[in-house]
Amino acid sequence: MGKRAMRKAQVDPGLVGRYLARTVYEIDTRRVLVRSGTRLSESLLRGLSRHGVTDIWVTDEVMNDLEIRETVHFETREITRTALQNVLTNAANPAASPVGNTRAVVDAACRLVDDILHNDHVLHNIERIRSWDAYTFEHSIQVAIISIIIGRELRLPPEQLQRLGVGAMLHDIGKVLIPQEILNKQGTLTDDEFDVMKTHARLGWDLVHEQFAMIMPTSSIVIMQHHERLDGSGYPHGLPGGQIHLNSRIVAVADVFDAMRANRIYRKRRMPKEVWTALTRDAGRRLDARSVAALFNRVALVSQGEIVRLSNGMLAIVTEPSQGAPLEPKVRVVADEADTPIRPYDWDLRGSGCIVETTLDRWPAKVRERGELGTLDAMVT
DSSP states (O other): OOOEEEEEESSOOTTTTTTBBBBBOTTTTEEEHHHHHHHHOOOHHHHHHTTTOOOEOOOOOOEEEEEOOOOOOOOHHHHHHHHHHHHHHHHOTTTSHHHHHHHHHHHHHHHHHHHHHOOOOSSBBBOOOOOOHHHHHHHHHHHHHHHHHHHTTTTTTTHHHHHHHHHHHHHGGGGGOOOOOHHTSOOOOOHHHHHHHHHHHHHHHHHHHOOTSSOHHHHHHHHTTTTTTBBOOOOOOOOBGGGGHHHHHHHHHHHHHHHHHHHHTTBBBOOOOHHHHHHHHBBOOOOBBHHHHHHHHHHHHOOTTOOOEEEEEEEEEEEEOTOTTTTOOOEEEEEEEEHHHEEEEEEEEESSSSEEEEEESSSOOHHHTTTTHHHHHHOOO
């Protein structure tokens, strides 16, 4: 089918007739569910939903000149997924092979570091596609990637980046020992439940030291400290900033950022402006200011291919994130304030007074009713 541009989309009947732009795999087994290039039908979309897939990449003819940049290679992601899956599956099993599992995690972290160090893109697009029921697993991979990007921006040496990556991959390992009814609760935790949830930091630390003794201390410290906060308000020990390791401070920022951007069963992801406001407000107070600055300097707050509503009401697709101005990317405007498709045009929002107000998981109903991008394709051609 040739090389087509891609955009993220929520699994939805409105995608019938479009083409899958990236192969979708089952989270646990990595078995292929639907291959890239497949024309999407109602039955296929229902099947993806049944497997817990909430977001996919689809082709979009309006964006036929846009190439989505990858932060890490597909093969690296697969190796990382396999390594982390083996660790999380066997973490509490004394009969498992800790040496082999540890070596695989370290090797995966080295590959992540190598990919990121050799990636010259100014801003990185971080995947937001994951299934709700595999949140902890996918979140750990995302946090590792984001942490390494932050560490690179802070000019940490490669060997420290590798140890940072290992700690970030394993930061939530203690959650394998948290009761499933608490871990997967579809609502706000009670005070008692939250107290149990908070034990995952100590449980993870103990587990790694019992089962993975060869993990370096600068990696394992992240497991214990990633919920500590500079003002002493964090847990498990309420440490002040000076006692929190740099690796832990970096992972804390990556952890908060990715958690806010993710859809959960019990809540929708936070909008870009909310994420920006929350992290900049906490920078230097609860979160490490240099790490927050490095994050927004190197990680896109709104990624290429995302559908966005602008503050002037127009509907657009992000074509290029903007360094130093996270809410002012370059976009392609495709519909007016009333969601009526217009002839697409490119607009650099920097300094325009217009910002990204919200991101959308799908095209509004009015756009779909008017033929969604088919109408726009005709206008372009």
